[in-house]
Amino acid sequence: MAKRRKGPGSNGADDHPDARTCHWPGCERQIPPHYWACAEHWAALPKRLRDRVARAYRPGQEIDKQPSREYIRTAQEVHHWMVEHDIR
Numbered sequence: 001m002a003k004r005r006k007g008p009g010s011n012g013a014d015d016h017p018d019a020r021t022c023h024w025p026g027c028e029r030q031i032p033p034h035y036w037a038c039a040e041h042w043a044a045l046p047k048r049l050r051d052r053v054a055r056a057y058r059p060g061q062e063i064d065k066q067p068s069r070e071y072i073r074t075a076q077e078v079h080h081w082m083v084e085h086d087i088r
């Protein structure tokens with residue numbers, strides 16, 4: 001279980017305790033830990049990649065930090081796709 005930490009200056013409005021940022025390069029939107037990207041960028045991925053990410057995802061991997069090999073491979077594919085499309 002992740003510990004909720006509130007630093008000074010955090011108003012903690014409605015941020016998820018484990019929130020992290022979108023994987024999309026340069027995007028700093030906060031997303032729940034089991035999401036790959038924010039809604040906008042998730043929609044920007046080709047469906048075949050979204051399907052693969054969704055399939056490879058194992059519930060709880062963001063907690064124990066042990067994504068499956070398939071998930072890692074898929075993440076690399078997404079990365080290649082971004083490089084091909086010059087997404088930075």
Ligand SMILES: [Zn+2]
Binds near residue numbers: 027029038039040041
């Ligand atoms: Zn994003």
